[in-house]
Amino acid sequence: MKDMSDFITAFGPASIGNAGVGFDMLGLALAGAGDRVLARRTNGDRVTVSEVRGLDGELHPYLSTNADENTASIAAQALWDAHGDGGGVELKVHKGIPLQSGMGSSAASAVAGAVATNALLRTPLKIEALLPYALEGEKYASGGVHADNVAPSLFGGLVLCPAVLLPEVIQLPTPAGVSVVLLHPDLLVNTAESRRALPKSVSMKLWLEQQGLLAGFIHACETDNIDLMGKTLRDVVIEPHRKGNVVCFDDVVAAASKTGALGCTLSGSGPSIFALCKDPDARNVASAMEQACRVQGIGCQSWVSAMNAPGAFVESQL
Numbered sequence: 001m002k003d004m005s006d007f008i009t010a011f012g013p014a015s016i017g018n019a020g021v022g023f024d025m026l027g028l029a030l031a032g033a034g035d036r037v038l039a040r041r042t043n044g045d046r047v048t049v050s051e052v053r054g055l056d057g058e059l060h061p062y063l064s065t066n067a068d069e070n071t072a073s074i075a076a077q078a079l080w081d082a083h084g085d086g087g088g089v090e091l092k093v094h095k096g097i098p099l100q101s102g103m104g105s106s107a108a109s110a111v112a113g114a115v116a117t118n119a120l121l122r123t124p125l126k127i128e129a130l131l132p133y134a135l136e137g138e139k140y141a142s143g144g145v146h147a148d149n150v151a152p153s154l155f156g157g158l159v160l161c162p163a164v165l166l167p168e169v170i171q172l173p174t175p176a177g178v179s180v181v182l183l184h185p186d187l188l189v190n191t192a193e194s195r196r197a198l199p200k201s202v203s204m205k206l207w208l209e210q211q212g213l214l215a216g217f218i219h220a221c222e223t224d225n226i227d228l229m230g231k232t233l234r235d236v237v238i239e240p241h242r243k244g245n246v247v248c249f250d251d252v253v254a255a256a257s258k259t260g261a262l263g264c265t266l267s268g269s270g271p272s273i274f275a276l277c278k279d280p281d282a283r284n285v286a287s288a289m290e291q292a293c294r295v296q297g298i299g300c301q302s303w304v305s306a307m308n309a310p311g312a313f314v315e316s317q318l
Contacts, residue, residue: 012107016030017102023237023238024163040120180305187245
């Protein structure tokens, strides 16, 4: 039996889907949390998963080791089918992101699976070429091609990635002096179920308002206009239909606002909630958000990250 030194390890960071203002087309990488996928060549003929471990380091009680049901192996298999040169790949998936958390858990595994497998190729692809393969894994979990978690996890930073432009994405500049605070309450929200509960249409008035907010937010990022960023970090279309799944939402948002947050809203479909704030306010905002959550008897964890957090990378190489 080969030891762990035979494996390549890749890290895929957590991400904030939608980034509040850009449903399905804007995403933000988060430093400090992520999934690891270990990969090595085998004598087989396809990608397999030998283990999936949870946040506690123990074998995961229900995440599948069936390679057709794991986002890491689905992404890896898609890449290996296109560029592999014989043999197979064994993966070990080590989860560092809670499931159904609104932190891009399935995307991080898909990204780390693609990055680790890419490192096994005799001529690895450039990082930007891995997006379609990582999306294959995410498609299994979300039921559609939505890059707002995969793209920031792969590339880092703030990424504009509307489906109409894929596989092209646009990495946006991020204003200096702005931090991300993400709070994860100990709640579960199923992304696919949350998506099905959304309205099938919205009024022209709401659509125009949200388009204006997105355009303003992108301009704020391009011009380092922090005041404008605060005015435009709002979601008038999706948030009203999702915030009811997170019982502490209104109190957490109010606490963030009182301690200086520029804006605060759901991360993905929730239950995680994120805020943007000026760097000196970040720790106070995080503490206030945690307190507002815990006062309702809900456990939680928070992270503080730069807006330009790095994307996926290989941690160890053969």
